[in-house]
Each structure stands twice: as structure tokens, then as C-alpha cells.
Amino acid sequence: MQLSKDKLLDAYTRMKKIRVFEETMRDEFAKGTVPAFIHLYIGQEAIASGICIELNDNDTIASTHRGHGHCLAKNSDLERMTMEIFCRADGLCEGKGGSMHIADLSVGMLGANAIVGANAPIAVGAALRQRVMGENLVSAAFIGDGASNQGAVFEAMNLASVLKLPVLFVFENNGYAEFTGVDYHCGGGDIAGRAEGFGMPSYKLDGSDFFAVQEAAAEAVERARRGDGPSAIECYAKRWYGHFEGDPQHYRTKEELEAIRKDSDPLKIFRQKVEEAGLVESGDLDAIDKDLLSQVTNAVEKAKNSPLPNVEELTTNVYEKGSY
């Protein structure tokens, strides 16, 4: 734990922001105000935060259907992201994408994605800027345990390895692909091990431990920036809620749900570690909690009160303005 106090506070802020945001979205969904299905990131906060804290705005990430946490950890615009989830005109994607397609290119967030596994080659493509233009950048793909079975993911890993591209393949093993357990769907059961088969170093770690993720990310990022190619980081952390909101979760037990909340809460674990080590005062963290709650509440209120897109906008953004 060599991190500065500022970085620790930054880490906590990213994780807590995701937590508060997603709990708020959950309430909003229950109230019926969210216009589409949402997939919550709670339980996995340390993964997005531990990776993205090692990235800067020039670095890119390619995200998934469970993308709110990735957006927030990459410092996407909170208000415009919230507006997008509510499909508003001023949302990041002008209301045309919604929860599963939020993108904020200004901070290197190349989009959530509703096609499982499609983001992996896209992240590889962004990394080509290192090879073609000599740019200093790293590109990360977040890939679910389920998505790890897609051909696109294997092809992307091989390409990144062959071309020695600065890519982090971040496997988020949350135990399930929709309602299907990883024990069933993953041949060999070793996602990181498959990546090793493509010739890249891999890590397997506890995805509810921010420090485990961040340390691996720091190493992998450094390797990538040096030009030594891709790495794979497999993080275990079960999601706390259903595949999407409204999923009755018949496929797992109450005991499992209770145990994750009790033993694998990334925020609790982080707080305990930094407070016990005397690195951060609990008052500092409480202040962050309070501030985030008001930021998120305000963003949601603002989003709900902002206008839907104009119907005339239906056919815009298909091509470059004026070109078609």
C-alpha cells in the first residue's frame, strides 16, 4: 500500500460514487422512471476503480452492458451520463443509446456495449495508436466471465499478443453469465490461464480488494506503456444484484447473497484497510460519502427534469452532418 493519501481518497471516491449511483438507479428503476433494463455494477466497484485509477484521459476503455461503473471510474461526466440512462436530449449519446451504450469519448470511454465480447477487439483497435502513431497510451477491455467465451475475445487477445499492443484484458469474473454459472459455461475453468496461452502474463485476484486490482493494473499498465504488450487480469467479485434489475435470481441462494455482502464488500474492505493502517481518517471518507450522495441525487433530479430528445432528431447522427 504505497499510495498517497490523495490517491487513496480518489480510489474511495470512485468506488463509492459507483455504489451510491447504482443504489440510486436501483431505486429509480423500482419507481419505474428508468426507460430500459439496467445491469448494476454493485459488488464489482473495486475492479473498474482499481484499473481506471492507473489510466489517464488519453488512455481508453471499452466497456460492457454492465457499464455504469466503468463510466464513473473513468470519470465520465456524471450528469450527462445520468441523462443518457434516462434517454434525455442532453445525455452523452443524446438519448439514442441509453444505459447499455453510454460513451464519453472525451475521457477515453469508448462505450458500453450490448453485444457481449464485442468490446475486446475495439479496445485492441484503440491500442493501435501506440503502434501507428507512437502514442503513449494503454487501452483496457472489461470482459465478463460469460463474454470470455466469445470468439471475438480470443481473436482480440491473439491479435494484441501478436502485435504486442498495450492492452489490458480485464476479466470480471462475477460468477454468472445471466443465469448460467461460470462452473458450467467456462471450459477448463481458468479464464486467466486461457489468456496465458496467448503468450501474455496474467493475474488472478480478488476483485473486491481494490489494492489487489490496482497493483496488478499498475504493473500491466507499465508493461504496456513500455511496449511489452498485453496482459490479462482476472478479478473475482460476485455481483450483488440480479443480472438485470427485476431478475428474480432463482439460480442462487439467499445464503450466497448474504455472504457476498458480508464478506466481499469492496467498500468495507477498503475502509477497514486504510483506517486500520492509519492512512486516512474516517471523517475524510464520511465527507466523501456525503458529497457523493448529493452529487448523485442532484444528477438524477436534473436528468429527470431535462427534456427528451426532439422527435426531429430521430434520423440525425446516422452519418456525419451534411454528408448524406
Add this chain to the structure above:
Amino acid sequence: MTIKTYREAIIEAMILEMKRDEKVFVIGEDISGGRGCDDFDGEAAGGPMGLTQGLWDEFGAQRVIDTPISETAIMGAAAGAALSGLRPIAELMFSDFFGVCFDQIYNQAAKFRFMYGDQGATPLVIRTMIGAGIGCGPQHSQSPYSIFANIPGLKVVTPSNPYDAKGLLISSIRDNDPVIFCEHKALLGMDGEVPDESYEVPLGKGKILKEGNDISIVAIGQMVGVVQNCIKNLEKKGISAEIIDPRSLSPFDDEMVYDSVEKTGRLLVLDESNPVCSFGSWITSMVSEEVFSSLKAPTKVLTPPHCPVPAAPNLEAAYLPDVETIISASENLKNYT
């Protein structure tokens, strides 16, 4: 007769065919869900839309095969199984995902019979969900049936109601060529009379839902229900519409449409696919070629605009052809001089 939903009709068709023929099996994602793992003995998931509910419990894992998220492998394995004598029903959860696995459908399954000199059949059914209207956004709401119908070797079916869903699926399973069976997600909960016993609705045979003299309206999939909501209004305006549900696009019942247009002299097609090279434009082009002299007005196709399906609910509502547009298009055709 019993009242069943579109979803129940689809499940019943699969159960009946699996009982009738042991070569029929189902393969796809999340069909059994947690049921695939050793330590879980709850109910099988039946897919996120419940379209395979009950199958696992009835037939077990041998013939109800849950897969990883690997559409290329699923479609390719189904194509290979069909070529090797089995009769797979492969589920492609959302039709949008054909982008992931199209080679196996387009270059493989569709062409086996032709390329291999008719040595064998490819009795494959790909059941897949199409359509906009329920807020699924740009990558989960498309209706790519015109793309499928463009491909020689594929048959394409678009049931608009529970009765047809069951009969068409049974015919598709018994068919000896690859069939893309397009289930509309907005219709899954639709009720209708569905006999308990097995029956076929033949591929390539349309249905006249209402006879009329002024205008022939061909409606595909979800559009059938939309046009049925227009009938009263059209009658009030003195327009007698003949409404045709083609039920399958490939093969297509062109004779039924020609006969109708010869009677009415006017043709309106309602199609949920993208407008450029839409199936609707193919229908109007065939009609112009074959029964041109019967036409009293130009043919007309109503589709969504040339853009992806938007997430915002108000944009999505504006995306689909609606009752007002259909009525005004019909009036324009009727009043054309």
C-alpha cells in the same frame, strides 16, 4: 381450443416436435441457467424471455442443451448437426446477434445443399427475437429479416400471432432447409386461440385476414397488429382494405398478393425493416413487374426511417409506422388520380 400466448404457442410447438421426433433438440444460451451446475436443483431458466421454459424439465440436458455465450459455435454446431442428420432448433437470443455468427448461417448452412450437390439436407431452425417497441435500444431491437430473405438457401418466417407461431414453427422444424424463425419480442405476451394438438401452417402460404376492394395492405410481423387497429378508421373513411399477412417471407406467397392487387389496384406494404432494400420494396417491385396494368396508384412501402432503433422511448415510438401514417398513406393511395 384454448387461449394461449405467443410464447406458450412456441414452447408447445417445440415440445410436440421433440416428442414426435427424437432427432429434434434445442440448443442455446441460458436455456437451463443455474440448472447446468451440479449443486443447483431449482427450476431451469428457460432463457431470459422464458421461450424455452419447461423444456429442460421435460427432456433433460441431453436434448435441451445450454451453451456458453458463443454464437458462432452454437450456429455452426447446429448447422453441422443438421447436415449430419439431427434436427436442431438453435436459439439466437436476439436477432441482432446474427452479427456475431453470420458466417455459419450465410456461408455455411444456407449453401450446403447447393454447394454439395444436394447430397444432404440441413433441417435447421434458428429461432430468434426481432423487433422494436419495448425500449431495448440500438443493438437489441432490429428486424433483419430482409437481410435473411436476401440469402438463397434460407427460409424466413415472421409469425404475427400465437396460432401461426405454433403452426409455422412445427412446419419449420419439419422442413428440410434452414429456417430463420423470427419471433417478435413485442408479441410474446399476445393471447390467441391455439389448438392443443399438433398442426402445420405451411411455409410460403399467406393469409387474407380481411377481404376488401380498395387497397391491398401487406403487413409483416408486428405490423399486422398495427394495421388491424386501423381497420375501423379506414372503413369510416370509406376505404375497404384487404389485409394480407404473408406469414413467411421466403418462400413468399406472391400469387396471393398479385391476386389481391388485381382486385384492388392499390398496394401498401408495412414493414419493420430498414427502408433501403427492405423486404417491402421487393414486394412492390414484384408487383410492379407482374401486375403493373392492374395498378391504379403507385405502390407504397411504410418502414421506419433509415436509422438505427433509438433508445429514447419517444424516439422509438416515432420510429415505427403508426396508425396515423398508415391511414394517411391509404387515403393518398385511394385518392390518387
